[in-house]
Amino acid sequence: MSGRRPLVGVLGGGQLARMxxxxxxxxxxxxxxxxPATDAPAREVADHVCADWSDPAIPARLADCDAVTYEFExxxxxxxxxxxxxxxVWPPVEALAVAQDRVHEKERFRALGLxxxxxxxxxxxxxxxxAVAELxxxxxxxxxxxxxxxxxxxxxxxxxELPAAFEALAxxxxxxEEHVAFDREVSVLAARGRDGAVELYPLVExxxxxGILIESRVPAPHASGALTERAHRAVRALLDSFGYVGVxxxxxxxxxxxxxxxxxxxxxxxxxxxxxxxxVASQFENHLRAVVGWPLGxxxxxxxxxxxxxxxxxxxxxxxxxxxxxxxxxxGKEPRPGRKVGHVTITAPDAGELEARAVRARSLVPVVHxxx
Amino acid sequence: MSGRRPLVGVLGGGQLARMxxxxxxxxxxxxxxxxPATDAPAREVADHVCADWSDPAIPARLADCDAVTYEFExxxxxxxxxxxxxxxVWPPVEALAVAQDRVHEKERFRALGLxxxxxxxxxxxxxxxxAVAELxxxxxxxxxxxxxxxxxxxxxxxxxELPAAFEALAxxxxxxEEHVAFDREVSVLAARGRDGAVELYPLVExxxxxGILIESRVPAPHASGALTERAHRAVRALLDSFGYVGVxxxxxxxxxxxxxxxxxxxxxxxxxxxxxxxxVASQFENHLRAVVGWPLGxxxxxxxxxxxxxxxxxxxxxxxxxxxxxxxxxxGKEPRPGRKVGHVTITAPDAGELEARAVRARSLVPVVHxxx
Numbered sequence: 001m002s003g004r005r006p007l008v009g010v011l012g013g014g015q016l017a018r019m020x021x022x023x024x025x026x027x028x029x030x031x032x033x034x035x036p037a038t039d040a041p042a043r044e045v046a047d048h049v050c051a052d053w054s055d056p057a058i059p060a061r062l063a064d065c066d067a068v069t070y071e072f073e074x075x076x077x078x079x080x081x082x083x084x085x086x087x088x089v090w091p092p093v094e095a096l097a098v099a100q101d102r103v104h105e106k107e108r109f110r111a112l113g114l115x116x117x118x119x120x121x122x123x124x125x126x127x128x129x130x131a132v133a134e135l136x137x138x139x140x141x142x143x144x145x146x147x148x149x150x151x152x153x154x155x156x157x158x159x160x161e162l163p164a165a166f167e168a169l170a171x172x173x174x175x176x177e178e179h180v181a182f183d184r185e186v187s188v189l190a191a192r193g194r195d196g197a198v199e200l201y202p203l204v205e206x207x208x209x210x211g212i213l214i215e216s217r218v219p220a221p222h223a224s225g226a227l228t229e230r231a232h233r234a235v236r237a238l239l240d241s242f243g244y245v246g247v248x249x250x251x252x253x254x255x256x257x258x259x260x261x262x263x264x265x266x267x268x269x270x271x272x273x274x275x276x277x278x279x280v281a282s283q284f285e286n287h288l289r290a291v292v293g294w295p296l297g298x299x300x301x302x303x304x305x306x307x308x309x310x311x312x313x314x315x316x317x318x319x320x321x322x323x324x325x326x327x328x329x330x331x332g333k334e335p336r337p338g339r340k341v342g343h344v345t346i347t348a349p350d351a352g353e354l355e356a357r358a359v360r361a362r363s364l365v366p367v368v369h370x371x372x
Numbered sequence: 373m374s375g376r377r378p379l380v381g382v383l384g385g386g387q388l389a390r391m392x393x394x395x396x397x398x399x400x401x402x403x404x405x406x407x408p409a410t411d412a413p414a415r416e417v418a419d420h421v422c423a424d425w426s427d428p429a430i431p432a433r434l435a436d437c438d439a440v441t442y443e444f445e446x447x448x449x450x451x452x453x454x455x456x457x458x459x460x461v462w463p464p465v466e467a468l469a470v471a472q473d474r475v476h477e478k479e480r481f482r483a484l485g486l487x488x489x490x491x492x493x494x495x496x497x498x499x500x501x502x503a504v505a506e507l508x509x510x511x512x513x514x515x516x517x518x519x520x521x522x523x524x525x526x527x528x529x530x531x532x533e534l535p536a537a538f539e540a541l542a543x544x545x546x547x548x549e550e551h552v553a554f555d556r557e558v559s560v561l562a563a564r565g566r567d568g569a570v571e572l573y574p575l576v577e578x579x580x581x582x583g584i585l586i587e588s589r590v591p592a593p594h595a596s597g598a599l600t601e602r603a604h605r606a607v608r609a610l611l612d613s614f615g616y617v618g619v620x621x622x623x624x625x626x627x628x629x630x631x632x633x634x635x636x637x638x639x640x641x642x643x644x645x646x647x648x649x650x651x652v653a654s655q656f657e658n659h660l661r662a663v664v665g666w667p668l669g670x671x672x673x674x675x676x677x678x679x680x681x682x683x684x685x686x687x688x689x690x691x692x693x694x695x696x697x698x699x700x701x702x703x704g705k706e707p708r709p710g711r712k713v714g715h716v717t718i719t720a721p722d723a724g725e726l727e728a729r730a731v732r733a734r735s736l737v738p739v740v741h742x743x744x
Binding site: 018027028044045280289293294302303317318321327328329330332347 | 394397398399416417652666674686701719
């Protein structure tokens with residue numbers, strides 16, 4: 001690839017592909033995104049192949065790429081495999097397949113010695129009743145596949161709710177997960193290069209509403225060195241188990257000083273957006289550097305940051321940018337309730353000033369959920 | 373402009389417009405660049421109006437913009453004025469006109485009480501002989517207009533060189549400038565908003581070769597607080613004198629603790645590229661925020677940085693990116709000798725590590741001058 005600019009194909013043309021492309025323009029890495037939407041957010045900054053996921057021509061349209069990656073984990077595995085027969089696909093398709101099934105995902109965590117919430121696969125109402133007897137209530141019934149941003153789940157509090165919850169989600173394969181009374185949700189991102197080198201980003205504290213990420217703080221406040229070390233060991237074990245290349249995000253529940261692995265995302269991740277301003281090399285830059293086979297950049301933090309998702313609407317730029325250290329990221333999307341249309345990162349010289357700025361920013365960054 | 377994304381027209385579609393556009397995509401500011409080159413570097417990330425500078429349709433093509441700016445100072449003043457009759461043009465056309473004439477530029481500096489090298493306007497060989505008698509030799513004879521990157525100049529060491537130097541540059545209006553035995557070249561960048569608020573970037577130390585910027589260090593090493601304060605007062609006086617909106621760069625010679633104003637650039641500037649990684653809000657972001665009427669971001673440094681221009685060729689990405697804290701900026705241009713095709717910014721946690729990394733980077737970043 002030396003001597004000319006690498007071309008990377010991306011399955012998916014949303015805001016993650018858009019931010020990958022913005023990184024790529026600086027690095028000299030060109031992107032070609034595949035997305036069925038004519039108004040895909042990445043279209044303004046990358047070549048756009050507008051194609052339905054079932055289009056059999058997609059692998060041929062990516063055949064001249066140096067590598068292909070993806071920006072959402074519902075990419076059909078068969079498509080990723082078909083592309084991989086022509087061009088290297090990173091992260092490995094196995095990571096994609098595991099991430100698409102909540103049972104396989106947790107089995108992988110357990111195989112690596114990572115604690116997880118207790119869970120049971122559920123295919124029938126009888127399975128569900130048996131699982132509830134074993135795990136107790138409250139618990140959460142989820143589809144094994146296709147769930148994201150809080151969709152495809154039912155919280156179970158009483159035995160009487162079981163049949164209706166099962167009916168609502170069946171006949172898809174389901175999983176029952178114990179309710180975890182966590183202290184907080186955290187995530188850890190890491191990048192692994194083609195040479196096996198790993199860069200570990202600081203632990204992130206996440207706050208969700210209606211299953212959607214609202215706010216991330218990096219580094220996670222009051223995280224002990226031992227806790228961060230445990231998260232880093234966990235994500236490194238996952239990376240190595242897949243022979244991974246690219247950025248991977250691992251979401252965890254913190255209970256006291258324990259961490260329970262919850263989900264993995266084999267891609268750049270919303271809880272890593274603050275790495276644009278808050279790390280020497282952002283998740284977007286390192287993902288591209290990994291997939292084209294270049295050395296990774298330092299994941300080390302440059303200072304504390306707060307990231308706020310703009311849901312359903314963007315903040316007023318004039319008001320927001322009056323806050324020193326407020327960084328606006330507009331995804332170029334049409335606003336509608338429940339839709340992530342942008343994010344704001346707040347930087348500050350110290351923790352006290354960061355908190356003061358974050359308080360002002362929270363009052364300006366809209367969070368408008370669907371159905372409100 | 374609230375409620376929808378501002379559209380900014382840019383006269384010029386080079387790497388400065390490209391980096392403005394990359395900033396704009398995050399901020400939600402759309403760019404439309406005008407450039408006669410079909411392969412203008414900004415074309416990949418912005419709307420591109422491919423038009424010759426003499427094309428009378430340009431103002432109409434920009435009529436729906438919220439504001440128009442420019443990225444090089446050889447924009448014809450008549451064109452800027454024609455555009456300004458339809459759409460606000462920032463920085464003010466007066467600043468463009470003054471920057472285009474080395475005599476007017478220095479007269480402006482003097483009117484504001486800023487010291488400059490001594491100079492004389494030269495229209496005839498007799499003028500030149502009289503000017504040399506007054507200023508002494510060595511001295512530099514330059515065209516008043518159209519000079520950039522060391523072009524359009526002759527260094528004069530002996531009286532016998534005068535006729536040939538005059539012949540080489542005439543009949544264009546000329547200026548003779550005294551030779552300044554400076555300790556170093558520095559520059560200072562600042563942004564001024566539509567509300568008159570000013571953000572001052574740290575003093576920059578610059579190193580040129582063959583008249584082309586090779587390296588910048590920010591903040592300028594060993595700059596006293598008083599020196600930086602003097603540079604900041606100078607650039608602020610210039611901004612206010614023009615009722616300026618946008619980013620302005622002022623180049624100066626440092627002689628002991630004195631500063632002599634050399635040139636102004638009414639635009640984002642090569643010596644400000646390190647603000648992408650080295651300041652809270654980059655020159656590109658602040659220029660856009662200024663011209664659309666949004667509040668400016670802090671120009672405060674986030675740490676010491678070194679910026680190296682890649683001239684004539686790009687460094688090998690694999691080798692360069694093996695240096696921690698090396699940030700590659702590829703302008704997407706075809707390499708040829710003397711052409712700025714990219715730059716590299718080096719960040720580091722401390723000054724010692726920065727120097728070690730910069731030494732490695734210098735050995736990898738090509739500097740291939742024209743005619744070598």
